[in-house]
Each structure stands twice: as C-alpha cells, then as structure tokens.
Amino acid sequence: MKLIRLLASASTFVMVTALATTNAFAQNSDKAITASLSQKLNLDIISIADSPVPGLKQVFTNRGLFYVSDNGEFFLQARVYNITQGVEDETENALKSVRLEGVERFKDSAIEFKADKEKYVINVFTDTTCGYCRKLHNEMDQLNDLGITVRYLAWPRAGINSKVYDDTVSIWCSQDPHQAITDAKAGKPVNDAKCKNQVAEQFKFGQQIGVSGTPNIIMPDGSVVPGYQPAQALALALKDLS
The missing domain is CATH 3.40.30.10 (Glutaredoxin)
Structure with missing residues (x-):
C-alpha cells in the first residue's frame, strides 16, 4: 500500500510539474510574441489567445486581428474557416465577440x-x-x-x-x-x-x-x-x- 501511495504521489508531482512547465512556456511564448510584434511591426498587443488552428496564436491588436505562429516566426493577416460542418468563419466569430x-x-x-x-x-x-x-x-x-x-x-x-x-x-x-x-x-x-x-x-x-x-x-x-x-x-x- 505504501508503494502504491508513493507511486501515486510521484505521478501527481510529474503531472503538476509538467502543467506548470507548459503554462510557463505559454506565458513566455506570449511575452516573446508581444515583444516581437511591438518592436518589428509597431503593433500594440491587446490580447493573445489560442486560435482554432493548431500552431497558430490569435492576436488582437490596435490594428485588427492577426495570426502568429507559436514560435513567433510567421505573421498572418487571414481568414480562418472551419469546414468540419459547413463553412464557419472563425475569424468573424472572434471579431463579433470583440465588437x-x-x-x-x-x-x-x-x-x-x-x-x-x-x-x-x-x-x-x-x-x-x-x-x-x-x-x-x-x-x-x-x-x-x-x-x-x-x-x-x-x-x-x-x-x-x-x-x-x-x-x-x-x-x-x-x-x-x-x-x-x-x-x-x-x-x-x-x-x-x-x-x-x-x-x-x-x-x-x-x-x-x-x-x-x-x-x-x-x-x-x-x-x-x-x-x-x-x-x-x-x-x-x-x-x-x-
């Protein structure tokens, strides 16, 4: 029983540590993207969120809504459409909420x-x-x-x-x-x-x-x-x- 409890505790510790590491990486990534876009494109970043497309961040700025790769290397001005069920304009849905x-x-x-x-x-x-x-x-x-x-x-x-x-x-x-x-x-x-x-x-x-x-x-x-x-x-x- 002691061994089982020890293994359970260790598993919980690994999960919590992994989650904390992931959150820290995401925060650092967002900070890096904010700094890069501010310096290179002179944009004021209002918010950064995950986009419906894996690997892309949704960035709301003083000049509109854009998409940026997770590593901050690529910057897109685009419309994202979800074609799983019909054709859903995900970019417009995001903008509707902001408006x-x-x-x-x-x-x-x-x-x-x-x-x-x-x-x-x-x-x-x-x-x-x-x-x-x-x-x-x-x-x-x-x-x-x-x-x-x-x-x-x-x-x-x-x-x-x-x-x-x-x-x-x-x-x-x-x-x-x-x-x-x-x-x-x-x-x-x-x-x-x-x-x-x-x-x-x-x-x-x-x-x-x-x-x-x-x-x-x-x-x-x-x-x-x-x-x-x-x-x-x-x-x-x-x-x-x-």
Missing part, C-alpha cells in the same frame, strides 16, 4: 437616438462630414418608428489630430449632443465645447476592429454592415437576425 464587448463598454458614452418601441439596437461609427452618414441620419425618425435604436460612436475619419476630431469632441460635450450632431450633419457650424469624453477611445476601438469608413453599422449579433443601408433594408436585415 460586442466594445460597444457594451461604450454604451454610456454613445449618442443614443432611442426608439419608443425598441425592437433592435444598432451601433454606428459615424463622422459628421460623411455624406452617407448624413443620409442615414436623415432617416432617423423612420429608423426609430421601425423600432430601431441608434447609438452613435465617434469615428472622425481625418484622425485624432484634425478639425473633424475637435468638432466631434465639441458635439459629444455639448449641452444637447442630439441636437448638436443633427445640426452638424446638416452642415451647420459646431460650437466649441470641452469636457471629459471618450471620443478618442471610440475612434481607437474602431481602428482595432477594422473600421475603415463610415457609416459602419454593428448589428446586435456583432456582425457588420460596412456602409449606408436604407431604413427599410436595415429593418429587414435585423428581422432576419432575430
């Missing part, structure tokens, strides 16, 4: 046009100088009547060091952001205003998830409509998701 986490984080700092009889909520990266953003905004009453709540997130296309960015901050900081963004999208001048805001954070988040133009519409399931869609078309797309 939904982000819009939830910015929920309280979005400019929300709420539907009285809300059925759906869409989050829209917007720029007040964008023609199609203005076209979408002109349909706000129709969108709300269809039960669609619109939450605007800031994405000044000219970047953070621009007049558009300064105007966007003023809109978010105005006493009546709803009226301010409506006036701006009608081409009216923006009155200067300053406050603590998350305009820069929203813009950077848009970059992280691959926003390259506006309007960029995030649907309730985390999928994206990359551009203007008429109110009725959006309502039909939302209905198909539910």
Whole structure:
C-alpha cells in the first residue's frame, strides 16, 4: 500500500510539474510574441489567445486581428474557416465577440437616438462630414418608428489630430449632443465645447476592429454592415437576425 501511495504521489508531482512547465512556456511564448510584434511591426498587443488552428496564436491588436505562429516566426493577416460542418468563419466569430464587448463598454458614452418601441439596437461609427452618414441620419425618425435604436460612436475619419476630431469632441460635450450632431450633419457650424469624453477611445476601438469608413453599422449579433443601408433594408436585415 505504501508503494502504491508513493507511486501515486510521484505521478501527481510529474503531472503538476509538467502543467506548470507548459503554462510557463505559454506565458513566455506570449511575452516573446508581444515583444516581437511591438518592436518589428509597431503593433500594440491587446490580447493573445489560442486560435482554432493548431500552431497558430490569435492576436488582437490596435490594428485588427492577426495570426502568429507559436514560435513567433510567421505573421498572418487571414481568414480562418472551419469546414468540419459547413463553412464557419472563425475569424468573424472572434471579431463579433470583440465588437460586442466594445460597444457594451461604450454604451454610456454613445449618442443614443432611442426608439419608443425598441425592437433592435444598432451601433454606428459615424463622422459628421460623411455624406452617407448624413443620409442615414436623415432617416432617423423612420429608423426609430421601425423600432430601431441608434447609438452613435465617434469615428472622425481625418484622425485624432484634425478639425473633424475637435468638432466631434465639441458635439459629444455639448449641452444637447442630439441636437448638436443633427445640426452638424446638416452642415451647420459646431460650437466649441470641452469636457471629459471618450471620443478618442471610440475612434481607437474602431481602428482595432477594422473600421475603415463610415457609416459602419454593428448589428446586435456583432456582425457588420460596412456602409449606408436604407431604413427599410436595415429593418429587414435585423428581422432576419432575430
């Protein structure tokens, strides 16, 4: 009996040691990948996780989602599809989760046009100088009547060091952001205003998830409509998701 207990203890020790070694190797590997991508590609690493493909890490950065070999030697910008059952876009599934986490984080700092009889909520990266953003905004009453709540997130296309960015901050900081963004999208001048805001954070988040133009519409399931869609078309797309 003593021999059996001794062997069991030894086996447990080996398993624990192996697990600790594996975890330490994974942590060191992640640190090495982070350092390499930061130094060589000037990327800010937000998170590293195992990907659905053995031998590849899934790396979420300030410039989007990428894949890196476990040894850090190979760097890929790609779509991963699982063809075991149908064709499942694993990259899009990962991005959906990231988008939904982000819009939830910015929920309280979005400019929300709420539907009285809300059925759906869409989050829209917007720029007040964008023609199609203005076209979408002109349909706000129709969108709300269809039960669609619109939450605007800031994405000044000219970047953070621009007049558009300064105007966007003023809109978010105005006493009546709803009226301010409506006036701006009608081409009216923006009155200067300053406050603590998350305009820069929203813009950077848009970059992280691959926003390259506006309007960029995030649907309730985390999928994206990359551009203007008429109110009725959006309502039909939302209905198909539910």
